[in-house]
Amino acid sequence: SAETVDVDLLRERFSSFSKDLSVRGFENPTGSGIEIEMSNNEALEIASEKLFALEASEKDLISAELNASYFAEQAKNDSSLASQAYAAQQSADAMRAKVYSDAKDLLALIGSSAALPSDVHGAVKLARDEFTAAKGRYREQLLVVVKQVAPNAAVSLREVGSVLSQFFFIKTREFVLYSFILSAIVVLIVFRSLGPSFAVIFGAATDVIVTLGAMSLFAIPLNLATVATLLMLIGFSLDTDMLLTIRVLKRSEDSPAARAFDAFKTGAMMNVTSVVAFGILAIFGMLLQIEVYYTIGLVAVIGSIVDLFATWCANAAIVLWWVERKKN
The missing domain is CATH 1.20.1050 (Glutathione S-transferase Yfyf (Class Pi); Chain A, domain 2)
Structure with missing residues (x-):
């Protein structure tokens, strides 16, 4: 006005x-x-x-x-x-x-x-x-x-009525559950081993859980836009986790730690570009008061930062431990 x-x-x-x-x-x-x-x-x-x-x-x-x-x-x-x-x-x-x-x-x-x-x-x-x-x-x-x-x-x-909200949250749980089940099946088919598969799914689950905690901390509502972003973050997390795991397990040059560091350079750049791109979206959403853009951008930025730590501080440790265990 x-x-x-x-x-x-x-x-x-x-x-x-x-x-x-x-x-x-x-x-x-x-x-x-x-x-x-x-x-x-x-x-x-x-x-x-x-x-x-x-x-x-x-x-x-x-x-x-x-x-x-x-x-x-x-x-x-x-x-x-x-x-x-x-x-x-x-x-x-x-x-x-x-x-x-x-x-x-x-x-x-x-x-x-x-x-x-x-x-x-x-x-x-x-x-x-x-x-x-x-x-x-x-x-x-x-x-x-x-x-x-x-x-x-x-x-x-x-x-937004209470009946619609209840239906929405029920369906949200189903979508997230189905996405994890299908992702786990694909990962098991690719690696055919429980250790690496667990590491990949653990990274994706950590990404979503910690991001949900940050959303609660910053009072970001769980709505259609944020649920879609969380599902997108599962895909992002699987990308970096698969990159790390495949690079360490499927290649033979250098040591496992060197291969993990090589994957880190690529994966970290993916996370940084995601933070920059979605950060710009969040800033424009805030300036223009477009709530959907703002929430998508903010949740994606949080999730990308969480994924950086979950992949390279937790998932990488699990994969390297698995490789050393297989050698011994």
């Missing part, structure tokens, strides 16, 4: 919406702006979780209704299936009553006075629509506050 914005007034107006509130101004070559971070509305967060559960229950209800319909048709031709048809219908009716009750509770939670239709699926649709409308009204309230303080400001809203 080109206009001057009263940050203190903005903070005061938004304090009624959230206790966990951060309002800060910034300036960069493209202009100035205000960044507001606040926790989501508690009632809407609870409603979001209930809606997620309600939609899952509706899917189960549809399956139960299809099951009851199937047994009802079969029982017309085979009386021995009458008890199963009755049990299936009872189960569907009980589930239908629960879904209807949950839809009613959701409307009460978001303060909606809309009348539920008698059809349970229509009730779920109404609950979903009313929840969307309630979220829209809440967003409008936030925009009104901004426009009162800064009438000419351009506003951008971004929200």
Whole structure:
């Protein structure tokens, strides 16, 4: 925004919406702006979780209704299936009553006075629509506050719900786990020996774990951008670890220590160029207030520095020890 914005007034107006509130101004070559971070509305967060559960229950209800319909048709031709048809219908009716009750509770939670239709699926649709409308009204309230303080400001809203966050973190763990498993398989195929393979995977794991610790220390959030960067760091770490291990194990000229030092010169230059390149990205992201660029650059810089020490202080020692052990 080109206009001057009263940050203190903005903070005061938004304090009624959230206790966990951060309002800060910034300036960069493209202009100035205000960044507001606040926790989501508690009632809407609870409603979001209930809606997620309600939609899952509706899917189960549809399956139960299809099951009851199937047994009802079969029982017309085979009386021995009458008890199963009755049990299936009872189960569907009980589930239908629960879904209807949950839809009613959701409307009460978001303060909606809309009348539920008698059809349970229509009730779920109404609950979903009313929840969307309630979220829209809440967003409008936030925009009104901004426009009162800064009438000419351009506003951008971004929200991450708890359900999405839970799904994201579950998938993140899976992606990292799969990447390590596949990497371990490839490394075992290449070296066909547990010692060097362990050294390579140990270096990659150390890189990720220490980088995650640094992210926690510097309050860098774990989001899609940083997860992608961590996966990229696994590839970087495997590059330098494989370079060292192959150079020491597969070649025969000079001593193992000399071959390791020769690999160090190449690997260290790879780390330095990564630090410089991603450092520039982080600086531009900070100056232009582009959070994705900043976090990717910063995490990559941290990871590259960690990889330098993990590879040449830990992995190199393991590989050289393995070579000496094989000789003896």
